[in-house]
Amino acid sequence: MTAVVALIVLLPFAAAVAGLLATRLGTRDVRAEDVRTRGVGARDARTADVGARAERAAYRRAAWFAIVPGTVSAALTVWLAAALARGTPATDGRFWAELLPGRTEGTLTVVETGSVPISLTLRADGLSVLAGILVVVVALAVQVYSVGYMRDEPRYPSYSAFVSLFTSAMLLVVYAGDLIVLYAGWEIMGLCSYLLIGHWWEDRANSRAAVKAFLVTRLGDVGFLFGIFVLGLSAGSFRIDDVLRADLPRGTLVAATLLLLAGVAGKSAQVPLQTWLPDAMAGPTPISALIHAATMVAAGIFVVARLYPAFLAAPPTLDVLGVVAAVGMLGAALAALAQDDLKRVLAYSTISQLAYMAAALAAGSDRAAMFHLVSHGAFKALLFLCAGLVIHHVGSNLISHMGGLRTALPVTFWTMTIGFAALAGLPPASGFFSKDAVLSAVEHGTGPAQPLVYASALLTVGVTGAYAARAWLRTFFGPARIEPLPEPPPGVAHVFDGREAPPSMLWPAGVLAVPALLLGLAGWAAGVQVEWGPAAASLAVALLGAGIVYALWRAAPEQDPARLLGPFRAPCERAFYVDAAYAALVTRPVLRLARGVVRTDARVVDGAVRGSGRATLGLSGLVRLAQNGNAQLYVTGLLAGLVLIAVAAVVLT
Amino acid sequence: MHVVYPVVVSALLFSIGVYGVLARRNAILVLMSVELMLNAVNLNLVAFDVWLGDRLHGGQVLTLFVIVIAAAEVGLGLAIVLAVFRTRRTVDVDRLRALAEVVRTPEPGRPDGEGAS
Numbered sequence: 001m002t003a004v005v006a007l008i009v010l011l012p013f014a015a016a017v018a019g020l021l022a023t024r025l026g027t028r029d030v031r032a033e034d035v036r037t038r039g040v041g042a043r044d045a046r047t048a049d050v051g052a053r054a055e056r057a058a059y060r061r062a063a064w065f066a067i068v069p070g071t072v073s074a075a076l077t078v079w080l081a082a083a084l085a086r087g088t089p090a091t092d093g094r095f096w097a098e099l100l101p102g103r104t105e106g107t108l109t110v111v112e113t114g115s116v117p118i119s120l121t122l123r124a125d126g127l128s129v130l131a132g133i134l135v136v137v138v139a140l141a142v143q144v145y146s147v148g149y150m151r152d153e154p155r156y157p158s159y160s161a162f163v164s165l166f167t168s169a170m171l172l173v174v175y176a177g178d179l180i181v182l183y184a185g186w187e188i189m190g191l192c193s194y195l196l197i198g199h200w201w202e203d204r205a206n207s208r209a210a211v212k213a214f215l216v217t218r219l220g221d222v223g224f225l226f227g228i229f230v231l232g233l234s235a236g237s238f239r240i241d242d243v244l245r246a247d248l249p250r251g252t253l254v255a256a257t258l259l260l261l262a263g264v265a266g267k268s269a270q271v272p273l274q275t276w277l278p279d280a281m282a283g284p285t286p287i288s289a290l291i292h293a294a295t296m297v298a299a300g301i302f303v304v305a306r307l308y309p310a311f312l313a314a315p316p317t318l319d320v321l322g323v324v325a326a327v328g329m330l331g332a333a334l335a336a337l338a339q340d341d342l343k344r345v346l347a348y349s350t351i352s353q354l355a356y357m358a359a360a361l362a363a364g365s366d367r368a369a370m371f372h373l374v375s376h377g378a379f380k381a382l383l384f385l386c387a388g389l390v391i392h393h394v395g396s397n398l399i400s401h402m403g404g405l406r407t408a409l410p411v412t413f414w415t416m417t418i419g420f421a422a423l424a425g426l427p428p429a430s431g432f433f434s435k436d437a438v439l440s441a442v443e444h445g446t447g448p449a450q451p452l453v454y455a456s457a458l459l460t461v462g463v464t465g466a467y468a469a470r471a472w473l474r475t476f477f478g479p480a481r482i483e484p485l486p487e488p489p490p491g492v493a494h495v496f497d498g499r500e501a502p503p504s505m506l507w508p509a510g511v512l513a514v515p516a517l518l519l520g521l522a523g524w525a526a527g528v529q530v531e532w533g534p535a536a537a538s539l540a541v542a543l544l545g546a547g548i549v550y551a552l553w554r555a556a557p558e559q560d561p562a563r564l565l566g567p568f569r570a571p572c573e574r575a576f577y578v579d580a581a582y583a584a585l586v587t588r589p590v591l592r593l594a595r596g597v598v599r600t601d602a603r604v605v606d607g608a609v610r611g612s613g614r615a616t617l618g619l620s621g622l623v624r625l626a627q628n629g630n631a632q633l634y635v636t637g638l639l640a641g642l643v644l645i646a647v648a649a650v651v652l653t
Numbered sequence: 654m655h656v657v658y659p660v661v662v663s664a665l666l667f668s669i670g671v672y673g674v675l676a677r678r679n680a681i682l683v684l685m686s687v688e689l690m691l692n693a694v695n696l697n698l699v700a701f702d703v704w705l706g707d708r709l710h711g712g713q714v715l716t717l718f719v720i721v722i723a724a725a726e727v728g729l730g731l732a733i734v735l736a737v738f739r740t741r742r743t744v745d746v747d748r749l750r751a752l753a754e755v756v757r758t759p760e761p762g763r764p765d766g767e768g769a770s
Contacts, residue, residue, distance in 0.1 A: 629753025632683075632746060636675050 001083060002106025005122045005175050008076045008132065012139070012168035015069035019161030023062045024054070055154065062157035066143045066164055073171075074136040081129045094308075095367035096126025099526055105177050105241075116232050119239055121177030130370060131174045131302050134377045137515075138294040139167040141508035145385055146286045148504035149392065159199055163290065166192035170295050174302065179228045179238045182303070186224070186267070189296050190217050196291065197283040209282035216276040220266020227259030231310065244309045253310055257317040260307065261324075268300030268354045271328040275579050277351055278335075281343040281397075285388030288343055293350050293380035298373050301357045305366045305373075312364065315447060322362030322449040326456035329355035331576060333463040337470065338562045338572035341397045342387050345471050348575070349423060350380060352460060359453050360438040363445025368437035371523050375430035379422035379516035385509045386416035389501045390475060399471065400560070404480035411506050413476050415513040422516045424468040424542050425461060433520030435461070436535040437528050461538045465545035470561045473550065478557040659700035666693035680737065680744040684730045691723045 087102015103125035111118040124132075143163060150156045169192060172185030191214075198210030232238040234256070235246035248256075264270065269277035269292075280292050291297070304311055304321075311317055329352045336348035353376045360369035389412040394402055406413045422431035439461070442454050524530060552561040565572055574580065626633070666689055673686025695716045702712025738744050 624754055627752075627754045629750030630747060631749075631752065632675050639671065639675070 001080070001104040001124070002122055004076050004080055004083075005104065005106070005124045006108075008073050008080070008136070009122065009168055009171045009175055011069040011073045011076075012164045012171065015065050016161045016165035016168060019062050019065045019157055019164055023058045023065065023157035023161075059151075059156050062160050063147045066160035067140070067147070069164070070136065070140045070143050070167065073167075074133075074140050077129065077132050077136050080124060081133060084124065084126065084129055094127070095370070096130065100126030100129055102126075107177070116236060116238060118180045119178050119237075120181060121239060122175045122181075123177035123240070124175055127302075127305060127370065128174045130374060131298070132171060134298070134374050135167065135170050135174060135295050138290060138377055138381045138512070139163070139170075141381065141385065141512050142286045142290040145289075145388070145505050145508040146284075148502040149286055149388055150284065151502075155199065159196070159284070162192050162195050162199075163287070166196070166291065166296070170299065173299050177240055179232055179240060179243065182240075182306075183225060183228055186263075186299065186303075187221065189291075189299065190214065190221065190267075193217070193280070193291050193296055196287045197280045199284055199287070200282075203282075206282040209276075209279040213276040213280045216273050217266040220263045220273050222262070223259045224263020224266070227256045227261075227263065230256035230259060231307075240306065244307065248310075248313075250313065253314040254316050257307075257311050257314045258320065260303070261317060261321060264300035264304055264358075265324065266300075267303075268297050268358070269351050270300070270355060270358060271324050271331070272578075274328060274332065274351050275575075275582060278344050278347040278575065281341070281347050285343065285384060285391060288347070289381045289384030289388070292347060293384050294377035297350060297354055298357075298377055301354060301361065301369055301373050304358075304361050305370055308361070308366045311361070318362045318364070319447050319449050321358050322445075322447060322453045325355040325358035325362055326449065326453040328352070329359065329460045330456045330463065333460045333467065334565075334568075334572045335575040337463060337467040338565060338569050340399055340560075340573075342390065342399050342402070342471060342475065343384070343397055345399070345467060346380070346383055346387060349464070349467065352464065353380065353423075356435065356438050356457065356460075359457055360441045362447070362453065363442045363450065365437070365441030365445075367528070368434070368441040371528055372434035372438050375422065375434040375516070375519045375523070378512060378519055379419045379429070379431055382415060382509060382512040382516045383419035383423065385505070385512065386412050386419060389505060389509065390416075392501050392505070399474045402475045403478045404476070406476040408480075409476075411510065412501075415509045416476070417472065418513045418517050420468045420472045422520075424465045424546060425538065426542065427539065428521060429517055430515065430520035430523075432535070432539070433524050433528060433530060436530055436538065437523075439538055440529075440531045440534055443534060458538065458541060462541040462545035465542035466549045466561075466564075469546035469549040470553070473553045474560070478553075656700055656704040659696055663693040663696040663700070666690070666696065678745050678747050680734045680746055680749075681731070683746060684727060684734070687730075688723060688727065691719055695719050 081100065084100045084102035084104075087100075103123065105121060105123040108120040108122075111120065143160065146156075146160060146163065150159060153159065166189060169185040169188035173182050173189065176182035176185060194210050194214040197213050198207045201207040201210070228238070230252060231243050231248075234248050234252045235243045237243065237246075262273075266273045277292055277297065281288055283291075311321075332348045332351035332355065336345045336352065339345045339348060353372070357369040357372050357376070360366075360372060389409065390402060390405060391397055393405070393409055393412075396402075418429060422429035425431045425435040427433075439454075439457055442450070442457050445453065548564065549561045552564055562569055562572075571577060626637070670686045670688075670690030670693060673689060674683055677683050677686060698712040698716045698719070702710055702716075705712075734744055737749065741749065743749075
């Protein structure tokens with residue numbers, strides 16, 4: 001069974017390698033041969049034609065490389081889930097023990113490092129398979145969607161290869177049985193995220209966003225790595241099972257989990273490292289769906305769930321996590337309410353929803369967190385894919401350019417409605433059940449931060465309903481605001497063609513709408529309890545938020561319902577000036593320091609080098625005076641040296 | 654006879670030779686000073702050969718070598734001196750300065766001497 005796990009991880013990796021190396025393998029030869037046989041005269045006209053054909057061939061081949069291994073991987077994951085469901089019940093009593101009791105673990109080799117060995121271990125249990133299914137399904141949907149979305153993109157082969165590599169890395173994180181293996185996947189994901197956010201690097205802002213995402217997540221990863229070291233060194237092994245089984249002192253656990261929390265905050269875009277996620281929307285929309293909604297940001301939550309016993313044994317860490325989540329969920333939701341860029345609305349909503357999962361973890365329920373993770377992965381990927389359809393149609397990211405799209409995009413309208421319903425937590429969509437699970441977990445939670453977290457969570461439910469309603473109404477209802485846009489710069493947006501997107505883009509959205517709608521019911525059927533009283537209360541809060549927005553919109557459909565924030569709107573739109581604060585507190589001092597270092601380098605270090613050269617030249621000028629051409633002077637010098645050596649030899653011996 | 658007498662004489666000879674090589678201006682006199690130094694060495698070789706009672710008389714054999722080589726050296730040296738005199742019309746060692754470094758002035762337009770050695 002471990003071989004299957006390895007295959008699931010390696011197939012997307014192989015797809016990435018093939019996509020990077022083999023998509024243009026034959027096509028270049030075709031071009032060269034053509035030129036050779038037809039001679040120089042026919043060259044220009046033919047080369048252009050053959051070049052275009054070669055591009056199409058590379059594109060088609062890259063699409064096959066992207067989709068086929070992903071499909072096989074998804075099928076194998078389903079098979080693995082079925083095999084685990086038949087397994088013998090484990091005794092550790094984690095929440096997946098009833099549903100997916102089996103587990104498997106295999107070690108390829110143990111790397112001796114001199115101190116704590118690293119074992120190249122893969123493992124699969126209920127938690128991994130749960131996250132693994134989410135990853136492969138969303139990744140497959142995104143790959144299919146990208147075939148249509150990136151149709152006219154010359155760099156599509158490398159794009160799809162990076163998506164495959166990303167999928168492989170995420171699966172490595174999910175199925176890792178060793179903390180170092182997990183960390184390897186974790187870092188490859190960071191790299192892929194950087195590459196994909198900066199896919200349209202011709203635009204300076206995009207590459208800046210990529211660098212920002214890379215640096216901010218890297219900042220968290222430093223803490224993460226040291227957390228792994230603390231856990232591994234004190235437990236004497238990096239194997240996750242050994243680490244969790246080891247009887248570690250509480251201080252060590254608190255230190256290790258707090259360090260891990262830094263990495264989790266970086267990857268899952270939690271306060272205070274959340275600033276990279278909204279900027280990461282500079283990447284292509286399918287990437288936002290895959291990385292910045294469904295999988296990579298979920299990795300942080302997943303890791304906490306994976307190491308949950310260690311976190312449970314360190315209550316201070318959970319308190320910190322709770323406070324971080326409480327601040328993050330409300331702040332991000334308010335920021336989402338004021339954004340004008342549809343993708344940024346969804347990005348802030350992602351931060352807010354991830355904070356929900358963190359709150360559930362802080363309250364002691366990894367079951368609720370994972371439930372919300374999976375359902376959020378489904379409906380947020382759906383929302384992003386639909387946002388991509390809308391953006392594809394309108395040619396702009398801004399909500400103020402949209403409106404009245406209900407009739408023009410019927411499929412998109414219905415699927416996105418499901419997504420927004422799930423986001424706002426309206427029954428029977430999945431978000432209702434998972435959010436209720438989180439809320440009841442938070443309600444029953446303990447710890448000093450619990451009242452704060454609970455209040456924040458309830459408020460956020462209302463704000464979520466408000467911003468979901470705002471985005472929905474402003475996009476699909478009201479007067480049509482489509483206007484002929486100027487020709488967009490290459491790679492930024494798409495030319496309006498007046499039709500709904502091709503089927504390769506509609507199908508993934510349609511397929512994802514099914515779990516977004518039904519996953520909650522499935523979870524409920526599988527044994528997640530629903531407390532109907534609080535659920536009804538939170539539903540009422542959400543409807544209240546949505547209702548206020550609806551009333552405002554109804555009064556003036558042309559105006560943005562975000563005006564209900566009043567003077568508070570500007571800070572919300574700028575995400576409470578966190579970016580500006582970081583720029584003032586961190587970025588600018590660092591830049592100043594860097595400039596100082598450059599100046600020191602130019603003046604002091606280079607000055608020393610150049611100065612030593614100049615000093616040597618000057619001194620040798622003195623010595624040159626001795627070379628006056630008089631051979632007798634040279635001999636005198638020789639003799640003087642000889643006498644000196646002789647005297648020294650006599651005196652010193 | 655004690656070995657010290659010839660050694661002192663040879664040391665004196667050598668010192669005179671050194672002085673001549675370093676201080677005389679006439680190239681022929683410099684060559685003669687070199688001969689003085691060589692002969693001081695010869696004297697040393699012979700004296701120590703006798704004093705040490707070397708059975709193979711290596712000192713004396715070496716003296717013969719030195720005499721031969723000195724003859725060759727003087728021949729060569731005088732030939733050079735002649736050649737120098739023919740071209741320069743002088744054998745004054747102080748005025749034979751062809752070995753001196755030619756000081757190059759920096760080219761105009763170049764900011765500094767960087768790159769010009």
